[in-house]
Structures are given as structure tokens and as C-alpha cells.
Amino acid sequence: MALSKEQIAQRIAQELQDKWYVNLGIGIPTLVANYIPKGIDVEFQSENGLLGMGPFPIEGTEDADLINAGKQTVTILDGGSLFDSAMSFAMIRGQHVQLTVLGAMEVAQNGDIANWKIPGRMVKGMGGAMDLVASAENIIVAMMHTNKKGESKLLKECSLPLTGVGCVKKVVTNLAVLEIKNGSFHLLERAPGVSVEEIEAATEGTLIVEGEIPEMQL
């Protein structure tokens, strides 16, 4: 069975490490906060100016002046802090944030990522994604393995305008966990019940499969 969006987030949460500051993008990445492994402390950074982001507020206590980068009402945990956008991106470019998790439309086998524009059809804007991918030490892309038409999103080369070059090192999709190194995708784990052949069929870029590929443990 391919993973649900919640399960993709759950698998990514296993990558979190103690004492990390983490920036979560809009969509699937936001869900990662629901699955922090027991026994580790992480703090979530929201690039609109918030560290120590907490869960959604209890109904009736929501505050228009406290939102995340997805414009959702949130809370701030004890020990959290608030700051302006210049300081926020100083944290990001200055590599004080250890992990960035974001979505993508396309990822290439050299680590290029595209997620902000389809020329002539759709323009969302890059928001903070270009700053994040240009600077983060660890970038995990959370996305579906194929698009709505069933075409692979893991490509030899991105066809859409890039967000960043050679920056993605890990991708977690509904089908697999993959590492990007030496110009190819390396299959690390399969979604439960998904075969290596299915993953190969859904991957346009070069896919390296070495040895027995374990199933993800969720």
C-alpha cells in the first residue's frame, strides 16, 4: 500500500534528531509536527517570525496575530520567541536551522528542486523556499512519487523553473525513501507492500537499487 500523506509525515518525523531546529513547509511537511518521536526535543521555526511553534489553538482562543507561514492560526510554546522577517532568514541562511522539510513539484537526480511555478499556468511564488534550500544542511522533500497524471516527479532533469540547484539529499514519497548522491536516486526503503518494480516504474530518473530493500517501519 502506498503511504497516505499522514504516513509520509510520520516517516519523515523519524529523521528528526534531538535538539534540532526545524522548518516545515506548507502541506505534508506541516503534518510532521504531529509525529515527533518520544524522548527528543525539537523546535519548529516558522519563517514569518516564530520559533517554538505549537499546535493549533483551542477553538475560541485563535489569534489573528499568531499564524504560521501557511497563514494558519497556531500557538507558541513556552520558551518560544518572536522576531522579524530579516532575523528569521538570518537564522535560515546562517544555518542555525538544522532541517528543512518542504514539498516539490519535481526533484532531479542531481538534487535540483522545482516547486514554485508552472510557466503560463500557475504561479505560487517561491516564498521562503529559495532561501531555505540554498542554505539548509539537511533538506528532505515530502511529496507524492507521481503527479495527478501519473507522471514521475523524480526526474533526470527538472523541466520546471528551479527553486534550488543540487540541494536535495533525501526524498520521502508515498512509495519510497530515497537518497540523492552521485547524481542518482538511491532506494533506501519501500512503502509497506510496494515492490521495487513499482518504484522503478514510477521513477524517471536513474534509480540505484542495492541489495535487499527493507520496508518502512511506521
Added chain:
Amino acid sequence: MINKVVKNAEEALKGVENGMTFMLGGFGLCGIPENCISELVNLGVTDLTCISNNAGVDDFGLGLLLQKRQIKKMISSYVGENDEFERQMLSGELEVDLIPQGTLAERCRATGAGIPAFYTPAGYGTEVAEGKETREFNGKMYVLEHAFDAQFAFVKAWKGDTAGNLIFKGTARNFNPMMAMAGKITVVEVEELVEAGELDPNQIHTPGIFVQRIFQGSAYEKRIEQRTVTSKS
């Protein structure tokens, strides 16, 4: 103490003309200068260039100016879920310069801080870097980005005093402090205007030196774009 207080939005926006470049604070609808935007709609000024992270939603924030075709060019990082913004951009009616959010923030800061340009890694190798100088530092590539030039900055703060000192609340701070530094004329609207001396100088986020005009705002809607809650049980 230099008194910066003006009566209202009408007085605060004196000197605003067609074709000018403005900075407007806010992230989404959080921390936007609602009163100043209403007054810009009233004035009906056109051919504006607006530097703002977003352009509001279809019927609120800068979306109101887009609806009335008062904006010639937007300089933003995110279009997001604003259908009218996306439509005008794709049809070519609106000129749009999309730039990375951190670059936008730093360009505002640089403008107010007397720094003409700076290098950032954001956007290297993408269309954002096309036609710009690039340079290698310690084995990594960077793009040269320049400060802005804005006649007015419109800023929203939570509290302010008569000397123009400002305190922001929550994530409504966002771009407001840097834009306050950057405007040739910085206009600030506040939810609560107090006498000089009432705010603790230790807690000031933006010193009054950056502010030319401040007024008590009114009728704040503070609309929430995505109301996400946890149920009481």
C-alpha cells in the same frame, strides 16, 4: 521629544501620488496596514509599485488595490491563494517581480541600513539570478541583490508612542520593522497610541527615529486567512 503624530490616515498619506513606489508591511493578512490601504483606495492613486510579501486576498488587504487596478507592479515573494493576483499576473496586466522571501526582507533592511547591495545564496542557479552578478565565497555561489528605493513605507504596529517608537505583537511583526527603516516617509498606524514615556524603552522593537508619521488606527478587522483550531474536547 519629536512629535510624529498626525490626525488620521488622510493626513498621514499626504504627498502620495500616482506612480510612486510603496512598501507595505504584513505577511498574508497578518500585520497589514489596513487603514493606510483603505485610504489608498479612497485616494484612487494609480500606477503604483507595491513592495509587499503578499498581495492580500481577493477582497481584503492589497487585493483591494488590485481589484481597482491601482497597482502597476508588485514586488512580492508569494502569490499563494490570491486568484485575482495570479490572474492579472498570468494575463500580463500586472507586472510582477517575485523574489525569495529572505531576499525581500534583507533588501528592505539594507535600504534602511545604508547598504546598497549584498550577496545571498538564495536563488543562485534559478531564474531569480538571471542577469545578476554572482560571486564565489568559500566555495559557494552567491547572488548580488540591491536595496530598494521607496517613497513611502506603510507599517502596522500594535503599540506606538507619540515619538514614533513601536512595539509589534506576535507574528504581525514580520516585514514591518525593516520597512519602517526603509521608507523615505514611514507612515505607521497603531492599534494603541500612547504618550511618550508610557512604553518601556527596553521593549521597543523599532525606535522612533525611523518613523515620520504615526496615527491611531481604527476599525481593525484583522481577518484570519486560515482559521485552524483544535476542538475543545
